[in-house]
Amino acid sequence: MNVDLLKRLCETPGIPGREERVAALIRKEVEGMFDEFTTDPMGSLICKRNARPAGSGGGKAKRVMIAAHMDEIGFYVKYIDDKGFIRVNPAGGFDTRNLFSRRVLVCTKSHGDLHGVMNPGGRPVHIASEEDKKKVPDIKEFFIDIGRP
Numbered sequence: 001m002n003v004d005l006l007k008r009l010c011e012t013p014g015i016p017g018r019e020e021r022v023a024a025l026i027r028k029e030v031e032g033m034f035d036e037f038t039t040d041p042m043g044s045l046i047c048k049r050n051a052r053p054a055g056s057g058g059g060k061a062k063r064v065m066i067a068a069h070m071d072e073i074g075f076y077v078k079y080i081d082d083k084g085f086i087r088v089n090p091a092g093g094f095d096t097r098n099l100f101s102r103r104v105l106v107c108t109k110s111h112g113d114l115h116g117v118m119n120p121g122g123r124p125v126h127i128a129s130e131e132d133k134k135k136v137p138d139i140k141e142f143f144i145d146i147g148r149p
Helices: 003-011 020-030 130-134
Strands: 036-039 045-048 074-080 086-091 102-107 113-120 142-145
Touching (some): 003 020, 020 045
Antiparallel strands (some): 036 045, 074 086, 086 142, 113 142
16 A cells, blocks of 8 residues: 555545546556546546457457545635635535534635634633533534634
């Protein structure tokens, strides 16, 4: 197993519809193994290797397809509120209990990649009621704080 490649694949952002970076990494890694590379309208990377003769018997070469998806669950930016917090829509299924204080990467075209922290709105723990503390926030209550106004 190539642990370095696995690490790079896991660390490369690629939510549904935005898999370009993952596709570029895969293409670079498999360059020379395939004869053609194309990308379909959905962003899928298609690597084609032309048929080779099947052994000395002159038989027809078998066709093989290997398929895997490149995307991961993530979020799309919905809007930035007046306090500078980034409000998001989910891309994939989440258990919001796993999102508290989660470090995230916000990928932008104009400002590069920005590091942030995902948190729900609501009362801070030191002033929250016992009922508030037991509540599991809805995904719509979460925002990303990148430390900028």
